[in-house]
Structure formats: structure tokens, C-alpha cells
Amino acid sequence: MSEIEKNPRQRIIETALRLFYQQGFRATGINQIIAESNVAKATFYNHFPSKEQLCVAYLQARHTIWMDWLKKSVDSRPTPLARLLGIFDFIRDWMSNCDFRGCAFLNIASEIPCLDSDIRNEVVRHKDSLKGYISRLLAEVEDSGTTPLDTDRQQIVDMLYVLVEGAIVASQNYGQIWPIDAARQAADRLVKH
Amino acid sequence: MSEIEKNPRQRIIETALRLFYQQGFRATGINQIIAESNVAKATFYNHFPSKEQLCVAYLQARHTIWMDWLKKSVDSRPTPLARLLGIFDFIRDWMSNCDFRGCAFLNIASEIPCLDSDIRNEVVRHKDSLKGYISRLLAEVEDSGTTPLDTDRQQIVDMLYVLVEGAIVASQNYGQIWPIDAARQAADRLVKH
Amino acid sequence: MSEIEKNPRQRIIETALRLFYQQGFRATGINQIIAESNVAKATFYNHFPSKEQLCVAYLQARHTIWMDWLKKSVDSRPTPLARLLGIFDFIRDWMSNCDFRGCAFLNIASEIPCLDSDIRNEVVRHKDSLKGYISRLLAEVEDSGTTPLDTDRQQIVDMLYVLVEGAIVASQNYGQIWPIDAARQAADRLVKH
Amino acid sequence: MSEIEKNPRQRIIETALRLFYQQGFRATGINQIIAESNVAKATFYNHFPSKEQLCVAYLQARHTIWMDWLKKSVDSRPTPLARLLGIFDFIRDWMSNCDFRGCAFLNIASEIPCLDSDIRNEVVRHKDSLKGYISRLLAEVEDSGTTPLDTDRQQIVDMLYVLVEGAIVASQNYGQIWPIDAARQAADRLVKH
DNA sequence: CATGAATGAGGGTTCATTCAT
DNA sequence: GATGAATGAACCCTCATTCAT
Numbered sequence: 001m002s003e004i005e006k007n008p009r010q011r012i013i014e015t016a017l018r019l020f021y022q023q024g025f026r027a028t029g030i031n032q033i034i035a036e037s038n039v040a041k042a043t044f045y046n047h048f049p050s051k052e053q054l055c056v057a058y059l060q061a062r063h064t065i066w067m068d069w070l071k072k073s074v075d076s077r078p079t080p081l082a083r084l085l086g087i088f089d090f091i092r093d094w095m096s097n098c099d100f101r102g103c104a105f106l107n108i109a110s111e112i113p114c115l116d117s118d119i120r121n122e123v124v125r126h127k128d129s130l131k132g133y134i135s136r137l138l139a140e141v142e143d144s145g146t147t148p149l150d151t152d153r154q155q156i157v158d159m160l161y162v163l164v165e166g167a168i169v170a171s172q173n174y175g176q177i178w179p180i181d182a183a184r185q186a187a188d189r190l191v192k193h
Numbered sequence: 194m195s196e197i198e199k200n201p202r203q204r205i206i207e208t209a210l211r212l213f214y215q216q217g218f219r220a221t222g223i224n225q226i227i228a229e230s231n232v233a234k235a236t237f238y239n240h241f242p243s244k245e246q247l248c249v250a251y252l253q254a255r256h257t258i259w260m261d262w263l264k265k266s267v268d269s270r271p272t273p274l275a276r277l278l279g280i281f282d283f284i285r286d287w288m289s290n291c292d293f294r295g296c297a298f299l300n301i302a303s304e305i306p307c308l309d310s311d312i313r314n315e316v317v318r319h320k321d322s323l324k325g326y327i328s329r330l331l332a333e334v335e336d337s338g339t340t341p342l343d344t345d346r347q348q349i350v351d352m353l354y355v356l357v358e359g360a361i362v363a364s365q366n367y368g369q370i371w372p373i374d375a376a377r378q379a380a381d382r383l384v385k386h
Numbered sequence: 387m388s389e390i391e392k393n394p395r396q397r398i399i400e401t402a403l404r405l406f407y408q409q410g411f412r413a414t415g416i417n418q419i420i421a422e423s424n425v426a427k428a429t430f431y432n433h434f435p436s437k438e439q440l441c442v443a444y445l446q447a448r449h450t451i452w453m454d455w456l457k458k459s460v461d462s463r464p465t466p467l468a469r470l471l472g473i474f475d476f477i478r479d480w481m482s483n484c485d486f487r488g489c490a491f492l493n494i495a496s497e498i499p500c501l502d503s504d505i506r507n508e509v510v511r512h513k514d515s516l517k518g519y520i521s522r523l524l525a526e527v528e529d530s531g532t533t534p535l536d537t538d539r540q541q542i543v544d545m546l547y548v549l550v551e552g553a554i555v556a557s558q559n560y561g562q563i564w565p566i567d568a569a570r571q572a573a574d575r576l577v578k579h
Numbered sequence: 580m581s582e583i584e585k586n587p588r589q590r591i592i593e594t595a596l597r598l599f600y601q602q603g604f605r606a607t608g609i610n611q612i613i614a615e616s617n618v619a620k621a622t623f624y625n626h627f628p629s630k631e632q633l634c635v636a637y638l639q640a641r642h643t644i645w646m647d648w649l650k651k652s653v654d655s656r657p658t659p660l661a662r663l664l665g666i667f668d669f670i671r672d673w674m675s676n677c678d679f680r681g682c683a684f685l686n687i688a689s690e691i692p693c694l695d696s697d698i699r700n701e702v703v704r705h706k707d708s709l710k711g712y713i714s715r716l717l718a719e720v721e722d723s724g725t726t727p728l729d730t731d732r733q734q735i736v737d738m739l740y741v742l743v744e745g746a747i748v749a750s751q752n753y754g755q756i757w758p759i760d761a762a763r764q765a766a767d768r769l770v771k772h
Numbered sequence: 773c774a775t776g777a778a779t780g781a782g783g784g785t786t787c788a789t790t791c792a793t
Numbered sequence: 794g795a796t797g798a799a800t801g802a803a804c805c806c807t808c809a810t811t812c813a814t
Binding site: 409410412413485486488491492493495496497499510541544545547549550551552553555558559560561564565571575576579 | 606
């Protein structure tokens with residue numbers, strides 16, 4: 001099925017997935033989006049009331065895609081601990097393949113200072129979802145282990161989540177992999193001790 | 194000394210420090226900068242060849258200011274360990290006071306995907322400087338301790354740096370303090386064990 | 387009968403009566419009209435070939451409504467003279483209740499400079515009708531009076547009509563009632579002397 | 580001096596005087612204005628912060644021009660009464676020459692329903708000025724007359740003002756001269772009796 | 773060295789209308 | 794007869810930058 005045969009909304013979303021991520025929100029004009037989506041300007045505005053709302057739809061689509069990537073990668077690991085740390089292995093692969101562009105959500109959030117906006121809400125929802133996923137992976141580790149964690153599990157989750165964020169942005173900043181490895185090692189220690 | 198008496202370059206830098214940080218790079222127009230700097234448009238371009246170069250100067254100024262804040266806060270702590278962990282205490286205070294706007298450098302980097310640009314280089318320099326500072330604080334902890342760290346010191350530095358970045362961006366995302374506390378606790382553990 | 391049960395054409399006309407009058411012709415978009423009429427876009431164009439033709443239908447509907455208002459008000463007065471001057475009393479009430487938005491027909495005419503258009507023709511027809519009504523009311527005054535007017539009746543009609551128009555637009559401009567009172571007083575004098 | 584040599588602001592105002600009057604406010608796009616003014620788009624916005632503010636400037640320029648026309652015409656009449664009624668003679672000439680486009684101020688007001696806007700304020704100022712002028716002309720008639728008016732002068736002024744407005748809009752509506760003559764005749768009677 | 777005027781490309785959005793179904 | 798999708802031109806406005814003075 002050629003690109004042109006898909007419905008306009010889908011074409012717009014796919015273009016947004018590419019351009020918003022690679023160029024940023026403000027750096028990407030509506031004109032470029034409609035041009036590369038092969039869509040008339042009014043058609044765009046029939047589907048999305050504003051650029052901001054397209055951004056919300058973009059983040060929702062990105063959330064699904066990225067979480068699928070993550071889960072698929074994590075599920076391929078053999079043990080609960082490998083799956084938990086597999087988050088960092090996935091981030092390693094993903095960051096290597098995205099030219100170290102980093103997290104689509106944090107990048108957008110950097111451009112939108114206002115905390116209570118539809119866009120920022122979508123970012124928080126994504127991170128909540130990620131944190132929930134970390135929590136479930138950690139629970140599996142606990143269940144499988146002989147010795148229980150000596151710390152409140154939620155505290156460990158928070159630490160792991162912070163390590164994930166740090167790994168992403170530090171790797172993005174340097175355009176290098178080592179921050180992810182450092183985060184993985186730190187996570188490994190925090191979980192084991 | 195009234196604002197108007199300062200030299201134009203300084204007024205522009207101060208305006209940029211405010212606007213670029215609060216609004217973002219692309220969201221801040223040259224017109225707003227020159228208007229709030231009480232400077233003629235051509236005067237601006239006499240001092241800065243482009244908006245991008247102003248951004249570089251902005252980041253350089255911001256680097257000095259932020260590192261001074263950090264060091265002043267850290268220096269007030271009594272022990273080497275308190276100073277090392279004091280980084281997170283500082284971040285707590287700072288983020289509470291900046292409306293959770295987060296790191297000026299990472300925010301700009303999110304808007305500028307191209308890795309090899311003057312702006313991104315300035316961001317890396319800042320983070321290198323921060324990492325070096327962490328390294329020195331950790332060295333003081335080591336020197337004062339009875340038992341040496343059982344890990345390569347640079348590895349710990351990397352972990353701590355990643356925790357710092359994670360603390361900042363996670364706190365920025367949620368508009369809340371808990372990620373900083375989680376990072377501090379993780380750092381505490383990593384250093385002690 | 388609920389709004390939604392009326393036929394589409396009627397719903398469109400009623401929406402146009404509201405929006406064209408309150409906002410103006412050009413300021414009111416087709417999209418707003420179809421949205422507030424709960425009508426599909428193509429349904430609209432099935433009933434009206436163009437926005438301009440909707441405007442014609444709007445003016446025709448407005449003519450009926452406004453003349454009914456006028457006549458109902460005038461008919462409630464006891465004497466021929468009271469009825470003639472009752473035009474101004476009606477305008478007083480009407481302008482007070484329409485937020486001084488003024489004459490729907492003159493407002494549209496202001497937006498459509500071209501004299502020979504369907505829209506402008508509709509405006510002229512309305513004003514001819516109004517002038518004819520004034521003429522009939524004046525005839526009743528003449529018939530009831532002992533002394534005939536010393537001037538050609540049509541001349542008086544023209545003067546009264548001009549006073550009516552002046553009362554409306556001056557009151558609209560100022561958002562005040564006094565021009566209508568002034569016009570009434572002038573009409574009173576012109577008829578009596 | 581060729582058109583192109585005048586300064587941009589003046590060229591823009593002159594274009595606005597032509598286009599806003601002939602086409603209307605909303606019907607005239609900024610693009611047409613800048614094209615016919617031979618001005619770059621940004622140059623336009625350097626001189627006028629918005630289309631609305633250009634409209635204000637347009638009305639101010641129009642006020643000066645129109646009042647000058649009026650006064651020059653009135654001043655050429657021999658007696659106080661001829662000068663007072665000369666207002667209608669001027670309107671006759673003016674309306675014949677403007678293709679019955681009518682009053683620039685009332686036309687704009689028809690497009691801008693909101694009473695408390697910069698534009699509507701400018702309209703009111705113009706009409707206040709016109710009414711003041713009528714008042715002064717009437718005062719001269721009174722001073723020269725043997726018998727004083729048996730009515731409060733301000734009441735007569737209001738009537739005359741309403742007649743002027745009615746003459747303009749009725750003539751505009753019909754594209755004919757007779758409403759102006761009717762208004763003149765009514766004014767004549769009101770002043771004499 | 774400092775200035776205000778001017779630029780043209782592009783920003784996001786809405787317009788009245790037509791089309792296949 | 795009724796519909797929702799799609800159109801492209803036009804809307805008002807802002808952008809970073811350059812120029813003559």
C-alpha cells in the first residue's frame with residue numbers, strides 16, 4: 001500500500017512522528033508537515049484543530065510506538081533481573097539508532113515551559129506509564145528472589161526511573177553510550193544490595 | 194547602577210538569561226530581546242553576529258552563574274560526603290525556585306538536534322565541567338574515608354552524573370521534588386557500598 | 387418542537403439571523419453557521435448555492451420579522467398621529483434591546499459596496515417597504531386631520547424616512563437613545579406645521 | 580514627487596484611505612494594502628501594530644480630510660443660514676462623487692459591533708466633531724437672526740445631526756440624491772419655525 | 773560605534789466551496 | 794436529499810537579518 005493511499009490523518013501523524021522528533025516542535029512548521037504529508041492545508045485543520053493538538057496526537061502515537069519497542073525488547077530477556085536491566089539495554093539500542101535524539105517527550109517538554117498544558121499532561125502520562133512498567137518489572141524480580149529488598153519498593157522504582165531519565169538525557173547530550181552503561185551498572189547495584 | 198547605565202552587551206546578555214531560560218530559544222524572538230534590553234536592533238547585531246551566537250554567549254554566562262550557585266551551596270556543607278550529596282540539596286532548592294524549568298543547557302539541547310554546533314558544544318562543556326566538579330567532590334570523600342571505594346572512581350562519577358541529570362529532568366517533568374530525593378538516596382547508597 | 391426537529395433550511399436561516407446580525411456578514415463564516423445549525427456542510431450548499439444567497443434569504447426573513455415587530459408596536463397606538471410617531475417609539479424599544487446593533491439591512495449594505503447586487507436589491511426592497519408603510523401612516527394622519535398638509539405628502543414621507551434612518555444610525559453609533567428622541571421631535575414638528 | 584518617494588507610512592495610509600473606503604475593512608486584506616503601497620510586509624507592521632490600528636489611523640486621516648472638504652464647501656456660502664444648509668449641499672456633491680459609498684465612519688462601525696473598541700471610539704469622535712460643527716453654524720444663524728429660536732438650541736442641533744446622518748445613509752442605500760434634498764428641506768423648516 | 777527603517781520568507785489559521793459517496 | 798472529507802487561496806502576523814545614515 002503506497003503512502004498516498006493511506007488516509008490523511010495517518011499520513012499527518014506519521015509525518016509528525018518524523019519531523020517533530022527529528023527537528024523539534026517549534027522548528028517544524030505546519031507547512032512542512034502538510035507538504036510532506038501530501039495533504040491540503042485545510043485538510044490538516046479539519047483533522048487537527050491546531051498545531052498544539054497535533055502535538056498531543058503525536059505524543060500519544062509516539063507513546064504507543066516507544067512502549068511497544070521497549071516491551072518487545074524487554075520480553076526477549078530470560079530472567080526477571082535481565083528484563084529489569086533490559087530497559088537499559090533497550091535504551092542503548094534505541095539511542096544508537098535515533099542519532100542520540102533522545103526522548104521525544106522530554107524534548108517537547110523542554111520547549112513548552114507551561115506545566116499545565118495538554119502537551120505537558122501527555123508527557124507526564126507517558127512517564128507515569130514508563131514508571132509503572134519499571135515497577136512491574138521490579139516486582140517480578142522481587143517475587144523471584146530469595147531475599148526480599150530491604151527498602152520500600154516504590155523508592156527503588158523512583159531511583160530506577162531517575163536513572164532511566166538520566167541515562168537518556170546524558171547520552172543525548174554527549175551523543176555517546178557510556179551514560180547508559182553507567183546507569184545500568186548503578187541500577188544493578190541498587191537492586192542487588 | 195541603574196539598568197540603563199550598563200553597557201548594551203551586558204543588558205542583552207541579562208535579557209537573554211531571563212528569556213531564553215523561561216521561554217526557550219526558538220520561542221524567544223530577537224525583537225523581544227532588543228525591546229527588553231533597551232537596545233537598537235543594529236546595536237544588537239554589532240555585538241552578536243546572530244541569534245545563535247547570542248545563545249552561545251547566554252550559555253557561557255549561564256554556566257558561570259549556575260556553577261557559582263552550585264559551589265556556594267556545596268561549600269556550605271560540613272563534611273566531604275555532605276558536600277557530595279549537597280549537589281542534590283542544591284538542585285532541590287534551585288528547582289523549587291525556578292518553577293521547575295530545569296536545566297538551561299539540556300533545554301536548549303532539546304531544541305537543537307544537530308550535535309556538532311557551537312550551541313551543543315557549549316552544552317557539552319558545561320556538563321563536562323559539572324562532571325569534573327562531581328569528580329572532585331567524590332575524590333574528597335575518598336580521601337577522607339577509611340575504606341577506599343571498591344569500584345573505579347570514574348565509574349562512580351558517571352553514575353552520580355547520570356543521577357544528577359535524571360533528578361533534574363524528572364523533577365522538571367513532574368514539577369515535583371521527589372525525583373531529586375530519590376536520586377540523592379541512590380547516590381548515597383552508591384557511594385557508601 | 388425541539389430545534390433539531392426543524393428542517394435544515396429553517397435552522398440555517400435562524401442561525402444566520404442571529405450571526406449575520408450580531409457579527410456582520412464577512413465576520414461570520416460558513417463554518418460557524420453550519421456548526422451552530424447542526425447541519426452538514428454539503429447540506430448547507432444543497433439549500434443555498436452560496437453564502438451570498440444565504441444572505442439574501444437572511445434579509446428576506448429579517449424583513450418579515452422586523453416589519454412585524456414594527457407593525458405590532460405601531461398598531462397598539464390609539465390615534466393616527468400616535469401611530470406615525472410610534473415608529474420612533476418602536477425604534478427606541480428595539481434599539482435598546484438589540485444592544486444598539488442597528489439596522490440589519492444598512493449594516494449589510496455597508497459591507498457590500500456594489501450597488502447592483504442581489505443583496506443590495508434586498509436592502510432597497512426593505513427600505514421601499516418601510517417607506518411605503520410610513521406613507522400609509524401619514525395618509526391616515528392626513529385623513530383624520532381638519533387641515534391638510536401644506537406640502538406635498540411625498541415630500542413629508544421622504545423627510546420622515548430620512549429621520550428614521552438618521553435615528554437608527556446615530557443611535558447605533560453612539561449606543562444611546564437621544565438621537566431617536568430628537569428624530570421623533572423633528573418628525574412631530576414637520577407633520578404638525 | 581512620485582508616489583514611491585513618499586515615506587512608507589504615508590503610502591500605507593493613502594492606500595488604506597482608498598481601499599478601506601471603497602471595499603470595506605474586512606474585505607480589504609493586509610496583502611492588498613502592502614502590495615498597493617509598495618511596502619514590505621514587515622515594514623507595514625513596523626509602522627502599524629495591527630490591521631485594527633491601521634484602521635484607527637485611517638479614520639483619523641479620513642476625519643481630517645472629510646472635515647476639510649466640508650468646511651471648505653460651507654465657507655463658500657454667503658449667509659449663516661446658507662452655510663448651515665450648505666452642509667446638505669456639500670453632502671450632495673460629495674455623495675455624487677464617491678459613487679454613493681457613504682460615510683467612511685458609519686460603514687466601518689457597521690462592521691465592528693463591539694462598542695468599546697479603538698475603532699468605534701474614533702467613529703464617535705468624528706461624529707462629535709461633526710455635531711460640534713453643526714452647533715457652531717447654528718449659533719451663527721441664531722446670532723444673525725432677528726427672532727431667536729423658540730426651542731433649546733441643542734435640541735435643534737441634535738435634529739440637524741440626525742438629518743445629516745439620515746441623508747447620508749438613505750442616499751447611500753438608494754444610490755440617489757433625493758434623501759439629501761429631503762433632509763435639507765426638513766432642516767430648513769426646523770430652523771425657520 | 774550606534775541607530776531606526778526596511779526586508780522577504782515563513783509563521784499558524786480560516787476562508788467559501790466542491791467532491792465522491 | 795443528506796453527508797463528511799478534501800481543497801488551495803487567502804487570512805493576519807512574526808521571523809531573523811541587513812542596510813543607509
